[in-house]
Amino acid sequence: xxxxxxxxxxxxxxxxxxxxxxxxxxxxxxxxxxxxxxxxxxxxxxxxxxxxxxxxxxxxxxxxxxxxxxxxxxxxxxxxxxxxxxxxxxxxxxxxxxxxxxxxxxxxxxxxxxxxxxxxxxxxxxxxxxxxxxxxxxxxxxxxxxxxxxxxxxxxxxxxxxxxxxxxxxxxxxxxxxxxxxxxxxxxxxxxxxxxxxxxxxxxxxxx
Numbered sequence: 621x622x623x624x625x626x627x628x629x630x631x632x633x634x635x636x637x638x639x640x641x642x643x644x645x646x647x648x649x650x651x652x653x654x655x656x657x658x659x660x661x662x663x664x665x666x667x668x669x670x671x672x673x674x675x676x677x678x679x680x681x682x683x684x685x686x687x688x689x690x691x692x693x694x695x696x697x698x699x700x701x702x703x704x705x706x707x708x709x710x711x712x713x714x715x716x717x718x719x720x721x722x723x724x725x726x727x728x729x730x731x732x733x734x735x736x737x738x739x740x741x742x743x744x745x746x747x748x749x750x751x752x753x754x755x756x757x758x759x760x761x762x763x764x765x766x767x768x769x770x771x772x773x774x775x776x777x778x779x780x781x782x783x784x785x786x787x788x789x790x791x792x793x794x795x796x797x798x799x800x801x802x803x804x805x806x807x808x809x810x811x812x813x814x815x816x817x818x819x820x821x822x823x824x825x826x827x828x
Contacts, residue, residue: 623705623725624746624794626658626683627774631788631826633658633797634819635687635776637665643806644671648679650812651801654819660707660797662687663694669701676702692718699724707776707797709750711735716742727774731755736768746772746794753778758786765792784825796826 627633634656638644644667648659661672663686675684685705686698695718698706703724708715711728716739719726729750730736739747749761752775756763761773775787776797787796801822803811 623683624772627746627795630656630658630823631795632656632784632801632822633660633774633776633795634801634822635660635662635797635799636802637662637799638667638671639665640806641667641670641674643811644674645678646812647802647806647815648675648682648684650815651819652679652681654801654816654821655823656801656819657681658683658685658705658795660685660687663698664688669697672698672701672703676704689715691715692721695719695722695724707748709748711739711742711747713742716744729776733764733767736764736771740768740771745770747774748797749773749775751777752787753783758783758790761787761790761793765790768792781822781825785828788826798822 634651659682661668672684675682683704686703687707689695689706689708692714699722705725707727709729711730727748730747772792772794774795774797779796779798780800787793801818803814
């Protein structure tokens, strides 16, 4: 299945911060079991790349990617670790070029009409809208539908159970990203069982 079709099918992408490598595989398995199989592991911790490598190798059904990728070197490292997609907080020609060089899909971040126009000029039509809530939220995405009817968005940043429906109800929103379905303390004894339940609830809400 093409990456964009996978996004459209799952409707929700968990944004994961892995501090302890031992948490990576059990958390990924829990999220997949709960119905969320596209997993964004942010490159904000020393364990992130090895976490991606482990999930890619060991978690059946998971589509794992790297988030917070801000340059071509990080993109190369993410691709080598087994990332099946890459998410960036912004949009640069370097990162888009790296996407083509490694044949790995990119979901670059945008916040303005100028960002979108730059992305379209680079051959892209699907973007992360970030940070979503502080950049105008669902009304901003709805407004972008006028001048950019061909563009699809994945709002991330401030998305929660309270506003998820307002985003996913828009025809130009392909999916949304968030972290509320990941337990805050993965060291708790029941953290991964809790993650299955939280993921299932989030997935059900996303498809309501």
